Amino acid sequence: MASQRSIAIVGAGLGGLVCARILQLRNIPVVIYEREPTPTSRQQGGSLDMHAESGTKALEMAQLLDEFKKVARYEDQNIRIVGIDGTIHFADEELAEGQVGDRPEVDRTLLRQMFLDSLKPGTVKWNHGVSKVIQENNKATLHFLDSALEPVVYDFVVGADGTWSRVRPTLSSVVPEYAGITYIDIFLADVKKNYPDLAAFVKGGMAMVLGDNKGILAQKNGNDVVRVYAAFRKPLAWLDEVGLNSLVEGGKHAEARELLLKQFEGWCPEATGYLKVPCLSMDVRPLYQFKNRHTWDTNPHVSLVGDAAHVTVPNGEGANSAMLNGLDLANAIAENISANEESWLKAIKGFEVEMQRCGWEPDDELTLDAFISDGDAAARAAANMRKLMAMAMAAAGGASH
Ligand SMILES: Cc1cc2nc3c(=O)[nH]c(=O)nc-3n(C[C@H](O)[C@H](O)[C@H](O)COP(=O)(O)OP(=O)(O)OC[C@H]3O[C@@H](n4cnc5c(N)ncnc54)[C@H](O)[C@@H]3O)c2cc1C
Incomplete structure (x- = not known):
């Protein structure tokens, strides 16, 4: 192929935005x-x-690390694991000097906006939901949910459209499955100002109160916001049975909080305190994942990054690996943009094989599955956390010799 391939990305999440930014830095239209x-x-x-090896690396390659440092919260990286009795x-505080500090926090809205601001004006076509991708005549055609929008044709399409990707069916028939865990996602505003005890409990980061196949996970955000996940290991039907879906959808937050409090009866007041105060927003988030490693035959016209390729339950890696995928695929595209068919296919395949390997390495002991479990989940999670930290310390020590 002599001329440059034309490139489109579906989805302006972190994976798609990193991909676009890197392509533009390398003078590839997108x-x-x-x-x-x-x-x-x-x-x-x-x-x-x-994370240094993924999200931060993508920020650096996108030439946005200095911007990131202006909004990052280096002081908010702490974790507490607490039993339902408050133990x-x-x-x-148990961590050795130097163990905290290389995983800065940032509000997702600020991070996304930073990438949006870095793109050439008009790069993102808002209100252009894609309904399907048809591959024919050595091209990929995007069709839109709004039938008034004309289909558009590209040489190569990157599916960065998340868990329910409309691009993915071009490559595989796999669909994500319910992971058995649902989060009720609650945002609390002015927490330090109005509820100093709740702000103190979450300290500089995250407090996870775990047990009895449930959890209250409180996460400090910027701007005096605390985000709380009330987590349940329950079948999907339970959300309707107890009326949570209709209460939350109907905006009846006070009644929903009453219902949640009943589920956590007997839990320490530090944890249930987050459910007793009015909230800014509340959403029901059933968690979905691929049960197995997701692979497909490489296609010269379509590929995937991020959750579209390898959605898992939240494990602290998803956004980071979406960003790394965006970086890696953009580099593969840029280096082969006018290459012949064989070299192009080889480059895309090389990216996909590495992504599929890295995007599926669940750590048995520190997964959400292990956290939201029965018995004394907190004690087990804490023991596993210490074990992993010791291994990380040993590895770091080993690497320096
Ligand atoms: C509750 C929860 C907490 C999490 N916490 C963390 C965490 O602490 N750290 C971490 O690293 N990860 C976390 N994750 C995972 C992380 O959110 C995802 O892995 C990450 O957002 C994936 O990025 P993405 O760009 O692939 O997809 P997304 O962020 O989902 O972006 C997809 C984009 O595509 C758009 N889109 C969707 N469909 C279409 C369509 N048909 N046409 C056009 N556009 C479309 C969407 O509007 C969106 O803008 C969490 C996930 C959940 C559910």
């Missing part, structure tokens, strides 16, 4: 088609910690 009507039409979620089983 358009992102995004379903949301505007950059601010949806609440983007809570705090993310950036603290693990606290960051």
Whole structure:
């Protein structure tokens, strides 16, 4: 192929945005088609910690590390694991000097906006939800949910459209499955100002109160916000049976909080305190994942990054690996943009094989599955956390010799 391939990305989440930014830095034209009507039409979620080998690396390669440092919260990286009776089983105070500090937190909205601001004007076509991708005549055609929008044709399409990707069916028939755990996602505002005890409990980061196949996970965000996940290991039907879905959808937050409090009867007041105060927003989030490693035959016209390729339950890696995928795929594209078919396919396959390997390495002992479990989940989680930290210390020590 002599001329440059034309490239489109579906989805302006972190995976798609990193991919677009790197392509533009490498002078490759790119358009992102995004379903949301505007950059601010949806609440983007809570705090993310950036990992050196993935999220931070993508920020650096995107030449946005200095911008990131202006909004990052290096002081909010602490974790506490607490039993339902209030016993603290693990606290960051146990960590040796130097163990805290390389996973800075950032509010997802700020991070996403930083990438949006870095793109050339008009790169993102808002309100362009893609309904399907048809591959024919050595091209990929995007069709839109809004039938008034004309289909558009590209040489290569990156599916960065998350868990329920409309691009993925071009490559595989796999669909995510309910992971057996649902989060009730609650945002509390002005926490330090109005509820100093709740702010103190979450300290500089995250407090996870675990047990009895449930959890209250409180996460400090910027701007005096605390995000709380009330987590349940329950079948999907339970959400309707107890009326949670209809209460939350109907905006009846006070009644929903009453219902939640009943579920956590007998839990320590530090944890239930988060459910007793009015909230800014509340959402029901059933968690979905691929049960197995997701692979497909490489296609010269379509690939995937992030959750579209390897969604798992939240494990602190999802956004980070979506960013790394965006970086790696953009580099593979840029280096082969005018290459012949064989070299192009080899480059895309090389990216996919590595992504599929890395995107599926669940750590048995520190997964959400292990956290939201029966018996004394907190004590087990704390023991596993210590074991992993010791292994990380040993590895770091070994590497320096
Ligand atoms: C409750 C919860 C907490 C989490 N916490 C963390 C954490 O602390 N750290 C971490 O690293 N990860 C976390 N994750 C995982 C992380 O959110 C995802 O892995 C990450 O957002 C994936 O990025 P992405 O770009 O692949 O997809 P997304 O962020 O889902 O972005 C997809 C984009 O595509 C758009 N889109 C969707 N469909 C279409 C369509 N048909 N047409 C056009 N556009 C479309 C969407 O509007 C969206 O903008 C968490 C996940 C959940 C559910």
